[in-house]
Amino acid sequence: MTPSANQVAAFQANGGFTPATVSVVVLSFVFAVLLLWGVWAMRTAYVGWAENRLTQRQFLGVVVRFVAMYLVLTYFLLS
DSSP, X not given: OOOOHHHXXXXXXXXXXXXXXXXXXXXXXXXXXXXXXXXXXXXXXXXXXXXXXXXXXXXXXXXXXXXXXXHHHHHHHHO
Protein backbone atom coordinates (compact mmCIF):
# COMPACT_ATOMS: atom_id res chain seq x y z
CA MET A 1 0.00 0.00 0.00
CA THR A 2 1.54 3.24 -1.16
CA PRO A 3 0.86 6.31 0.97
CA SER A 4 -0.79 9.28 -0.67
CA ALA A 5 1.04 12.55 -1.20
CA ASN A 6 -0.88 14.07 1.72
CA GLN A 7 0.18 11.23 4.02
CA VAL A 8 3.84 11.56 3.02
CA ALA A 9 3.70 15.34 3.51
CA ALA A 10 2.11 14.93 6.94
CA PHE A 11 4.67 12.31 7.93
CA GLN A 12 7.55 14.53 6.85
CA ALA A 13 6.05 17.61 8.52
CA ASN A 14 5.61 15.82 11.86
CA GLY A 15 8.75 13.69 11.83
CA GLY A 16 11.18 15.89 9.96
CA PHE A 17 12.28 13.04 7.68
CA THR A 18 10.81 11.00 4.86
CA PRO A 19 9.39 7.47 5.07
CA ALA A 20 12.21 6.32 2.77
CA THR A 21 14.75 7.48 5.35
CA VAL A 22 13.00 5.46 8.05
CA SER A 23 13.06 2.43 5.76
CA VAL A 24 16.81 2.76 5.22
CA VAL A 25 17.46 3.13 8.96
CA VAL A 26 15.33 0.09 9.87
CA LEU A 27 16.91 -2.09 7.16
CA SER A 28 20.39 -0.96 8.21
CA PHE A 29 19.61 -1.87 11.82
CA VAL A 30 18.28 -5.31 10.82
CA PHE A 31 21.37 -6.10 8.75
CA ALA A 32 23.74 -4.77 11.43
CA VAL A 33 22.11 -7.00 14.06
CA LEU A 34 22.15 -9.95 11.67
CA LEU A 35 25.85 -9.49 10.93
CA LEU A 36 26.72 -9.11 14.61
CA TRP A 37 24.77 -12.26 15.44
CA GLY A 38 26.44 -14.11 12.56
CA VAL A 39 29.92 -13.11 13.69
CA TRP A 40 29.09 -14.21 17.23
CA ALA A 41 27.69 -17.56 16.04
CA MET A 42 30.63 -18.28 13.74
CA ARG A 43 33.18 -17.25 16.37
CA THR A 44 31.50 -19.47 18.96
CA ALA A 45 31.44 -22.35 16.48
CA TYR A 46 35.10 -21.76 15.63
CA VAL A 47 36.09 -21.86 19.30
CA GLY A 48 34.13 -25.10 19.70
CA TRP A 49 35.86 -26.55 16.63
CA ALA A 50 39.30 -25.40 17.80
CA GLU A 51 38.73 -27.05 21.19
CA ASN A 52 37.48 -30.26 19.52
CA ARG A 53 33.96 -29.89 20.89
CA LEU A 54 32.53 -29.58 17.36
CA THR A 55 33.41 -31.51 14.28
CA GLN A 56 34.45 -29.73 11.12
CA ARG A 57 31.11 -30.72 9.59
CA GLN A 58 29.20 -29.06 12.44
CA PHE A 59 31.33 -25.93 12.14
CA LEU A 60 30.71 -25.72 8.40
CA GLY A 61 27.01 -26.30 9.06
CA VAL A 62 26.89 -23.16 11.22
CA VAL A 63 28.67 -21.12 8.55
CA VAL A 64 26.49 -22.44 5.71
CA ARG A 65 23.28 -21.82 7.66
CA PHE A 66 24.30 -18.24 8.44
CA VAL A 67 25.25 -17.52 4.83
CA ALA A 68 21.98 -19.02 3.59
CA MET A 69 19.95 -17.03 6.11
CA TYR A 70 21.78 -13.82 5.16
CA LEU A 71 21.18 -14.39 1.45
CA VAL A 72 17.47 -15.19 1.92
CA LEU A 73 16.92 -12.17 4.16
CA THR A 74 18.79 -9.96 1.70
CA TYR A 75 16.62 -11.20 -1.14
CA PHE A 76 13.36 -10.68 0.75
CA LEU A 77 14.19 -7.33 2.33
CA LEU A 78 15.96 -5.66 -0.60
CA SER A 79 13.81 -6.86 -3.47
